[in-house]
Amino acid sequence: MFNWMNCGPTRASGQESQEVWIWVAMDATTKIVPVIQLGPGTLEMAYAVVHELCERMQREVALPVFSSDGLRLYFYALTAHFGYGLVPEGGRQRGWQLAADFIYGQVKKLQRRRRLVKVERVMLCGNFDVLARRLKAAGLSGRLNTAFVERLNLTLRQGAALLTRRTWGAAQHASELALHVQWWRAYYHVARFHEALQVERVASQPCQGQRAAPHYRSRTPATLAPR
Numbered sequence: 001m002f003n004w005m006n007c008g009p010t011r012a013s014g015q016e017s018q019e020v021w022i023w024v025a026m027d028a029t030t031k032i033v034p035v036i037q038l039g040p041g042t043l044e045m046a047y048a049v050v051h052e053l054c055e056r057m058q059r060e061v062a063l064p065v066f067s068s069d070g071l072r073l074y075f076y077a078l079t080a081h082f083g084y085g086l087v088p089e090g091g092r093q094r095g096w097q098l099a100a101d102f103i104y105g106q107v108k109k110l111q112r113r114r115r116l117v118k119v120e121r122v123m124l125c126g127n128f129d130v131l132a133r134r135l136k137a138a139g140l141s142g143r144l145n146t147a148f149v150e151r152l153n154l155t156l157r158q159g160a161a162l163l164t165r166r167t168w169g170a171a172q173h174a175s176e177l178a179l180h181v182q183w184w185r186a187y188y189h190v191a192r193f194h195e196a197l198q199v200e201r202v203a204s205q206p207c208q209g210q211r212a213a214p215h216y217r218s219r220t221p222a223t224l225a226p227r
Contacts, residue, residue: 020174022156022163022181023049027064028148029138030224031194036185038178046077054081058226063101065134067144070108075124078104103131105144159184189225193218 023045025035034056039045057064063082068074079098086097103126110118121144123131132142157163160180197219 020177021045024149024152024156025049025053026149026152028140031148031152031197031221032225033152033185033188033221036181038174038181041073043073043076046073047080050074050077050081063099063103065131065138066102066104067146068104068106069146070106070122074106075104078102079125098125102126103134105131107144107146155188156181156184159188189222190220193220197221197224 019040020038021041023035023037023039024033026033035049035053037045037049037052039048066074066078079102080096082102083096083098085094087094103123105121105123105126105128108120108122109116110120121128123144128144131144136142160183162177162180198216199219201215201217
């Protein structure tokens with residue numbers, strides 16, 4: 001399962017103040033961030049992010065389930081990449097056919113005065129039954145949500161000082177911010193233990209009739225990356 005979210009906008013100060021978005025794709029099971037890019041909130045940027053994801057995905061693996069917030073640009077970019085050209089029987093004009101196992105849903109959140117008042121879950125490709133079955137097969141709850149990538153958004157802001165809210169340490173250039181984000185990504189994958197990935201070790205023998213406390217082995221997202 002892949003979650004999508006843009007964490008922006010974030011202002012980069014300098015000679016000319018500019019607004020950039022942080023586009024993030026995350027695997028909900030391994031917590032790996034295969035794509036993270038900085039750029040404007042445009043359709044061309046959404047195409048570039050999805051194109052990089054397609055290049056990083058293993059072709060022999062089944063197509064994952066996609067979920068995102070309510071940004072419409074994701075739908076156009078995803079449907080343009082996960083499909084194939086097809087000439088209908090008896091027709092001449094070549095059309096575009098989505099992959100049969102392509103599943104995509106959006107979680108739309110309505111806020112008023114910075115308070116959440118409504119959450120709407122919409123399936124744009126596929127249906128909820130197929131989505132729930134595939135999510136449960138991956139060891140997830142089976143519910144359409146963006147909680148994983150929203151938590152990643154907070155982790156990113158806490159890990160990169162230039163993204164901290166209400167700070168004087170704003171980035172002077174977008175390239176400077178991109179460098180900080182990529183350093184954070186390397187630390188997140190290789191050095192930072194993820195609590196959701198820890199596994200329980202073999203329990204030790206009980207001592208004097210008391211059950212021994214379980215021991216866990218910490219892991220990073222890089223340990224679950226496909227070789």
